[in-house]
Amino acid sequence: MELLDQARAHVDSGAYFTELARLVSYPTVSDAPEGREAIQAYLGEVLTPALTGLGCEVTQHANPDPAGGPFLVGVRTEGDDLPTLLCYGHADVVGEAGRWRDGLDPWTLTADGDRWYGRGTADNKGQHLINLTALRLLLEARGALGFNLKFLFETGEEIGSPGLDAFAAQEKELLEADVLIASDGPRLDAATPTLFLGARGGIRIDLDVDLRPDGAHSGNWGGILRNPATTLAAAIASLVDGHGRIQVPALLPPELPESVREALADVVVDAPDEGWGDQRLSPAERLYGWNTLEVLALDAGNADRPVNAIPGRARAVLHLRYVAGTDVGDVTATVREHLAAQGFPMIGVTTEASFRASRTPVEDPWVSWARQALDAVAEKPVALLPSFGGGLPNHVFTDVLGLATLWLPHSYPGCRQHAPDEHLLSSIAREGLVLATALFAAIGSAPPTLRR
Structure with a gap:
């Protein structure tokens, strides 16, 4: 001593x-x-x-x-x-x-x-x-x-x-x-x-809906011209819902190992937002044993000075935090294929990995x-x-x-x-x-x- x-x-x-x-x-x-x-x-x-x-x-x-x-x-x-x-x-x-x-x-x-x-x-x-x-x-x-x-x-x-x-x-x-x-x-x-x-590892996912160089009057073109912001919002919701739950099984680990569950059984984490994330898991399991997909940035038009125009382009940056055991061999292809299946083949997808x-x-x-x-x-x-x-x-x-x-x-x-x-x-x-x-x-x- x-x-x-x-x-x-x-x-x-x-x-x-x-x-x-x-x-x-x-x-x-x-x-x-x-x-x-x-x-x-x-x-x-x-x-x-x-x-x-x-x-x-x-x-x-x-x-x-x-x-x-x-x-x-x-x-x-x-x-x-x-x-x-x-x-x-x-x-x-x-x-x-x-x-x-x-x-x-x-x-x-x-x-x-x-x-x-x-x-x-x-x-x-x-x-x-x-x-x-x-x-x-x-x-x-x-x-x-x-x-x-x-x-x-x-x-x-x-x-x-x-x-x-x-x-x-x-x-x-x-x-x-x-x-x-x-x-x-x-x-x-x-x-x-x-x-x-x-x-956990990290992969940045950039989504880009670049449809036209300029905006178009929302009254004269609304209803017949695809809105990239609306498209992007729906695409994101198909990846992660409004309660923070990943919707694409390929972006999740296959299981929560029993040894991990046992180690986290007595770990208390204060979850400030009730109902956020996969409620089948405890807060500690969601934070230390599971994957999350967070929206880091959204961009379309000018929210500070909006005009009555459908924007020509919308972009978003998402971040996948993933645990060991997740197959991230080709996240780019996984996200592209998922979005195409949801009717959004026009969305460009690029990814950048950080720590594994x-x-x-x-x-x-x-x-x-x-x-x-x-x-x-x-x-x-x-x-x-x-x-x-x-x-x-x-x-x-x-x-x-x-x-x-x-x-x-x-x-x-x-x-x-x-x-x-x-x-x-x-x-x-x-x-x-x-x-x-x-x-x-x-x-x-x-x-x-x-x-x-």
Whole structure:
């Protein structure tokens, strides 16, 4: 318990806040040229010293994809007979998506009660700093970690992790490990320690009803000229109804596995809109175990200054969030064929995939090991989520590297990541450092049967 008391004291003393303030000050925006310069400085001035301080040999690697930034890998080897842990984090952050409230600067860490404001506090600098700090505290207390460590940092997660899968494939030996433990995304809620095992995938679906270059008078042409907005509205309703239920079986997973249902049985999710979504499933099952199809944008005519004309064009952007087990081999063809069968062959369909869905099986022995280690120190039961609702490059670790993946998030759903006023809760940082320290401390005594 002395080690865990040191973890609590590290946050209570202000030492963690001071370190995080330095990390936040680097404007590491991955989709801006000046951000790329800040990323390189962050790798060299922050992450490399942090990893060398853990006794790691640190190497920087070029990205196989020119759209992405470099990778940083730290390796500490303590013995061939010891388990090997792979950790992951991303150095980049999103750009500004609007004005922050008065008195807040995205690149200056500001405390306001339990909230610590700054870009990257929740996504992902605050989270990977917790894990780096936990490893450092463990090493200082024991003189050794008790396991081999590999830490991978990427610099383009916020732009879809270009090149990460190719890099992992070409560097399998460098990244070979027994298990991945990483931190990103939110907990179930601010008060509940959470472990999740994977992530939903995402596919953007663009619908375009481009019928004519100009509008046509609604009185002179109404009733004989196809209206693209009306067509688009009906097409969307044939894909997902007005209560959020997907209407195309091919866009759904074949089943909700019993292991997933059992894992989510005690997970309580507050559903703010009664009757929304598939009511055969619980809110937790809909959010963490099933697919959703959301309309992100609609465009036809000018709703602010409408004129009495049938528009010539209507467009919509939809987003399919899907869980592992869903066949998304050709979503474009699936949607086109469905719309044609509904009488809408004139609608153009294009798709763009982001992260692929993946998850470690609930019954994997690393999962029960982690739950036991966390339950031993957590002040309340740890929630186990087979997948979290958003997207992460989890598939790189499960599918390319063949690892069990354990994600211990140090944020919460209201953190406003990707939006103005992003923040980390100091209470979660304190508890998260305790949980991460305990979990890392337990790796050295993990049963040999867990080894690959």
